[in-house]
Amino acid sequence: MQKFGHLTLLVKEIQEAADFFIEKLDFIKTADVTGPNGFRWLTVSPKDQPDFGLVLIPADTEEKKNFIGNQAGGHVLLTFHTDNCQRDFDLFQSRGVKFHGAPKANPWGTEVVFEDLYGNRFDLIQFNWNG
DSSP: OOOOOEEEEEEEOOOHHHHHOOOOOOOOEEEEEEESSOEEEEEEEEOOOOOOOEEEOOOOOHHHHHTTTOTTTTSSSEEEEOOOOOHHHHHHTTTTTOOOEEEEEETTTTEEEEEOOOOOOOEEESSSSOO
């Protein structure tokens, strides 16, 4: 194994989820393909890391729908690295992103938890080292 490729994120609706990541967090759309059976493969990625993406998959069963917004069981699902936590916190908060508090200094770096539009938690972190 050489590197991570994609992380599947269950969503209610693909386009509204894509819009959140693109409009609120400055992600880019890295793939948007519809297959002959109507299955849509849409990925979004941080603009500086297009080789890793979130695959936005609509929950198509009741069981899957129960995981929307809680894919990590209430824990942080994924960590996003930044070179300036306060700057990104201010920008994303001005765009309506829900945060759990303000950036906090820790021994490993400055971080703050935020949510996507469904309630999945993500960590925005500025490491004190090359984390």
